[in-house]
Amino acid sequence: MKFSYTLLQRYLPGLRNKKALIEALSMHAFEAEDSGGKTIDATIPSNRYADAASHIGVAREAAAILRLKGVRMPRIEPLQKTRSRGAKVSVKTSLCSRYVAREFTRVAVKQSPPWMRSALRECGLRPVNNVVDAMNIAMLETGQPLHAFDAEKIQGGIVVRTARKGEVIRTIDGAAYTLSPSVLVIADDEGPLGIAGIKGGARAAVTAHTTRVIVEAACFAPQNIYRTSKLLGLATDASVRFSHDLHPLLVDMGARRAAELLKETAGARAGGITDTSPCQPVWRRITFSPVAFKSLTGVVIKTAEALKDLRRLGFRVTGRPAQRGEPRWEAGNIVHVPPLRQDIETQADLAEEIVRLFGYGNVPSVSLTLSVGEHAIDEHFALADLVRDILIGFRFNEAYHYSFAPEGELELKNPIAEDKSHLRTTLRKGLMKDVAENLRFSDEVRVFEVGKIFKGGERYAVGIAHGSSGKETFFAVKGVIQELLARLGLTDAFMRELPQDEGVEIVSYDRVIGKISKSFRAAYAELDMEELLKVVEWERSYEPLPKYPAAVRDMSLALPLGARIGNIMRAVEESNIRLIEDVDLIDEYDEGGRESITLRIVFRAEDRTLSSEEIDKEMKNITSLLEGKFNVKVR
Amino acid sequence: MNISEIASQALAEIERARGLGELEAARVKHLGRKSELIGLLRSLKDMPLSERKQVSMAANVLKEKLLDAVKVKQEELLSRGALPRLDVTRPGERIETGHMHPLTLMYRRVRDIFVSMNFSVVDGPEVESEHYNFDVLNMPPDHPARDMWDTFWLMKPGMLLRTHTSSMQVRYMETHEPPFQIIVPGRVFRYEATDASHETNLYQVEGLAVGRDVSLANLKYTIETMLKRLFGAGVKFRFRPSYFPFTEPSIEVDVKLGSRWLELMGAGMVHRNVFDAARYNPRDVQGFAFGVGLDRLAMIKYGIPDIRLMYSGDMRFVKQF
Numbered sequence: 027m028k029f030s031y032t033l034l035q036r037y038l039p040g041l042r043n044k045k046a047l048i049e050a051l052s053m054h055a056f057e058a059e060d061s062g063g064k065t066i067d068a069t070i071p072s073n074r075y076a077d078a079a080s081h082i083g084v085a086r087e088a089a090a091i092l093r094l095k096g097v098r099m100p101r102i103e104p105l106q107k108t109r110s111r112g113a114k115v116s117v118k119t120s121l122c123s124r125y126v127a128r129e130f131t132r133v134a135v136k137q138s139p140p141w142m143r144s145a146l147r148e149c150g151l152r153p154v155n156n157v158v159d160a161m162n163i164a165m166l167e168t169g170q171p172l173h174a175f176d177a178e179k180i181q182g183g184i185v186v187r188t189a190r191k192g193e194v195i196r197t198i199d200g201a202a203y204t205l206s207p208s209v210l211v212i213a214d215d216e217g218p219l220g221i222a223g224i225k226g227g228a229r230a231a232v233t234a235h236t237t238r239v240i241v242e243a244a245c246f247a248p249q250n251i252y253r254t255s256k257l258l259g260l261a262t263d264a265s266v267r268f269s270h271d272l273h274p275l276l277v278d279m280g281a282r283r284a285a286e287l288l289k290e291t292a293g294a295r296a297g298g299i300t301d302t303s304p305c306q307p308v309w310r311r312i313t314f315s316p317v318a319f320k321s322l323t324g325v326v327i328k329t330a331e332a333l334k335d336l337r338r339l340g341f342r343v344t345g346r347p348a349q350r351g352e353p354r355w356e357a358g359n360i361v362h363v364p365p366l367r368q369d370i371e372t373q374a375d376l377a378e379e380i381v382r383l384f385g386y387g388n389v390p391s392v393s394l395t396l397s398v399g400e401h402a403i404d405e406h407f408a409l410a411d412l413v414r415d416i417l418i419g420f421r422f423n424e425a426y427h428y429s430f431a432p433e434g435e436l437e438l439k440n441p442i443a444e445d446k447s448h449l450r451t452t453l454r455k456g457l458m459k460d461v462a463e464n465l466r467f468s469d470e471v472r473v474f475e476v477g478k479i480f481k482g483g484e485r486y487a488v489g490i491a492h493g494s495s496g497k498e499t500f501f502a503v504k505g506v507i508q509e510l511l512a513r514l515g516l517t518d519a520f521m522r523e524l525p526q527d528e529g530v531e532i533v534s535y536d537r538v539i540g541k542i543s544k545s546f547r548a549a550y551a552e553l554d555m556e557e558l559l560k561v562v563e564w565e566r567s568y569e570p571l572p573k574y575p576a577a578v579r580d581m582s583l584a585l586p587l588g589a590r591i592g593n594i595m596r597a598v599e600e601s602n603i604r605l606i607e608d609v610d611l612i613d614e615y616d617e618g619g620r621e622s623i624t625l626r627i628v629f630r631a632e633d634r635t636l637s638s639e640e641i642d643k644e645m646k647n648i649t650s651l652l653e654g655k656f657n658v659k660v661r
Numbered sequence: 662m663n664i665s666e667i668a669s670q671a672l673a674e675i676e677r678a679r680g681l682g683e684l685e686a687a688r689v690k691h692l693g694r695k696s697e698l699i700g701l702l703r704s705l706k707d708m709p710l711s712e713r714k715q716v717s718m719a720a721n722v723l724k725e726k727l728l729d730a731v732k733v734k735q736e737e738l739l740s741r742g743a744l745p746r747l748d749v750t751r752p753g754e755r756i757e758t759g760h761m762h763p764l765t766l767m768y769r770r771v772r773d774i775f776v777s778m779n780f781s782v783v784d785g786p787e788v789e790s791e792h793y794n795f796d797v798l799n800m801p802p803d804h805p806a807r808d809m810w811d812t813f814w815l816m817k818p819g820m821l822l823r824t825h826t827s828s829m830q831v832r833y834m835e836t837h838e839p840p841f842q843i844i845v846p847g848r849v850f851r852y853e854a855t856d857a858s859h860e861t862n863l864y865q866v867e868g869l870a871v872g873r874d875v876s877l878a879n880l881k882y883t884i885e886t887m888l889k890r891l892f893g894a895g896v897k898f899r900f901r902p903s904y905f906p907f908t909e910p911s912i913e914v915d916v917k918l919g920s921r922w923l924e925l926m927g928a929g930m931v932h933r934n935v936f937d938a939a940r941y942n943p944r945d946v947q948g949f950a951f952g953v954g955l956d957r958l959a960m961i962k963y964g965i966p967d968i969r970l971m972y973s974g975d976m977r978f979v980k981q982f
Contacts, residue, residue, distance in 0.1 A: 053902075072804075322930060323910075402781045406784050407784060414761055423760045428972060429822070438814065439816050441813075471976060
């Protein structure tokens with residue numbers, strides 16, 4: 027929110043310079059920055075719009091922080107006891123908690139004085155005429171949005187009500203809005219005069235010919251204004267303020283400051299006031315317990331100092347300080363909270379006020395001493411880290427991709443782009459894109475991602491892609507998965523061929539934990555981490571080193587068309603699991619148009635050195651098995 | 662010379678050889694055609710049968726022994742660098758290994774720091790309810806503070822993509838009793854246009870410590886420790902007042918890098934309404950919470966100028982880490 031340094035200086039003659047003010051606000055109140063010229067941009071916390079989204083509020087903060095003397099706040103007309111009746115107003119909704127209308131006559135519409143025009147410009151507003159400008163200046167000063175109607179153009183009385191379905195309003199800037207019954211309007215007998223709390227209508231706008239105005243100051247339900255503003259896509263200075271729960275007391279302050287300005291700049295004569303629900307300032311009371319303060323902040327500060335800081339911010343203090351031995355939370359002075367400080371409800375809120383004035387730099391640094399036992403790491407993170415460590419060892423590089431995809435099970439209501447309308451159900455798309463794009467720079471691309479997918483719920487997955495501009499990579503990926511699983515201590519896993527060339531699925535303890543598939547210039551594997559976590563062993567275990575030597579025999583086979591090498595090798599392994607330690611594919615070649623392979627078979631017995639007769643017998647057995655079952659020809 | 666004299670002399674000379682040349686000379690001298698040992702073997706046929714057998718055996722044993730000694734010595738000399746001279750200025754072989762993403766590296770650093778302070782590491786859902794992301798964090802529906810987080814909403818009513826890892830605060834508290842100290846790393850989402858410093862997907866680490874007397878001073882120590890471990894013991898940082906609906910007091914943490922103060926993270930003391938929402942008695946517990954962006958930390962730490970590189974899948978980027 028923009029603030030005029032010129033205006034602030036008017037109130038705070040002791041202000042040294044803009045930089046000091048910005049520093050003071052930023053370090054002790056809320057973030058402020060220099061927007062160039064005489065403008066300061068401050069981020070008003072959303073719970074402080076009632077007291078601080080105003081030049082008076084910011085000046086109050088600055089004066090307390092910088093301990094400035096001689097503060098001169100803008101003149102606000104004292105409360106009037108007027109007998110004359112004001113404009114006719116009826117509020118027909120609970121969404122407006124207070125509505126003040128006041129009529130001004132003999133208004134001379136003209137240009138505002140220079141100080142007002144420059145203050146408006148510094149706050150990013152455009153000067154219009156002295157009436158409209160007075161409303162805006164009063165708003166900037168007090169934080170209460172105000173509106174002026176040309177009283178001659180109002181038919182009958184003012185009504186605050188919800189819009190009728192299809193009702194149309196033309197706003198001051200010429201735009202037209204079709205309203206729905208959730209929208210609050212200010213209307214007269216003829217129809218809407220303005221969208222309540224957001225923008226005034228064109229029909230009763232103040233013009234150069236206006237002589238009689240009705241000034242409106244009101245308080246609306248913040249949620250309604252917030253929603254309407256979003257609904258209409260119309261955010262104004264007023265709507266932003268009203269969305270933040272302004273205080274009914276501000277209504278009165280704003281109206282009286284506006285009166286002062288109208289009298290001053292337009293020579294207007296103030297008429298009677300209509301106030302639908304006058305309200306009295308209420309000072310909330312909170313006990314200030316030094317023990318609780320120390321416990322929450324760790325800050326050591328004299329109670330008297332702390333209370334002095336609170337007084338600087340406008341708090342009042344009564345009662346006696348806490349006595350030794352009194353309960354932690356109940357004992358201490360009573361702090362009376364200024365009515366506009368809606369954000370101050372608890373001791374923690376008071377603590378914040380004290381510490382920020384005291385300075386966060388003065389908070390000591392003290393180690394935590396919670397007795398929480400040993401720490402634990404979520405198993406997803408632990409497994410993900412292990413997987414990453416293993417995969418980079420296999421020369422895979424890690425990538426992170428968006429969680430969005432063009433299709434999926436969960437759809438976004440407000441996607442950022444058409445092709446990002448759903449949540450991803452696989453990591454495949456991002457990784458395959460990486461393969462394609464990075465093949466431009468290198469002949470081989472190995473990439474993986476660990477991330478959440480949204481498929482039958484939210485789950486972690488590991489995606490592994492290996493692309494090559496020339497080589498078949500399916501078996502490289504298959505090997506990576508086998509070794510990855512082995513290193514995770516998962517010994518009991520096998521791969522099952524899927525129909526229709528879909529690749530293989532990875533199965534362990536009857537659970538499908540992943541899949542490997544093949545596509546153009548790349549192979550891709552995805553592991554389901556939730557399933558993997560159910561079967562992973564984490565541990566590895568020792569097997570006794572062999573005592574007796576192995577015997578290695580090679581066997582060459584000519585295969586029939588469509589033979590499955592994996593099945594053949596498994597059959598060899600299973601022909602005698604006690605004696606066959608390993609079967610490996612060591613050569614593949616084409617012989618007379620027939621695919622041929624060489625298998626290397628490692629024989630070993632646990633309890634003896636195998637004789638060549640025994641091995642010959644096994645080889646013979648395997649030969650007849652393969653020839654019978656797979657129709658191969660053993661050479 | 663008798664056999665044992667030949668043996669001791671020959672073995673000594675072989676052992677003494679300082680180069681391949683000297684070794685060769687010793688070999689020729691003791692095993693060559695003109696050597697005493699070979700002469701001895703050649704003269705066997707002139708010996709009486711009884712003597713011949715004995716000498717023959719001893720001489721052959723010695724011959725084997727000397728050949729072995731030469732071989733051993735030769736290997737020793739070779740391994741000592743008596744090889745043809747290496748051009749050691751030639752480049753080393755390129756070792757190819759995979760690379761972890763800077764976000765992973767930064768996550769690990771942050772995690773290790775907090776694990777060293779005995780924080781537990783907790784995971785939470787990315788698809789979250791409005792309830793945990795906003796309501797219980799003291800932001801009821803239509804609260805303008807919600808505008809601080811631009812939100813991706815799901816078609817399913819009341820569901821969204823978490824805008825911060827703070828959504829785990831009440832979730833965790835609902836199932837755990839204090840005291841505890843945890844971090845929650847994870848992906849969060851912001852509905853906003855991307856540029857060099859804004860992304861729709863990003864990573865955060867939430868911290869939450871709750872106990873009887875957890876204080877702002879504890880928060881300061883914890884954050885100070887993290888910053889010192891990340892940026893060095895001399896790091897300059899400051900706390901500034903800030904506003905979050907779910908902390909009171911709320912602070913912003915800046916670090917000074919070079920001559921500039923950089924806004925790094927938000928933090929504060931857990932708001933009593935958050936404890937209320939978790940059905941804790943706010944009179945019995947105090948806690949602090951903080952949230953730090955991993956992308957931002959990684960960008961600062963590694964000098965990455967554009968957050969979009971993180972999600973680009975460009976291997977030329979990842980391979981730098």
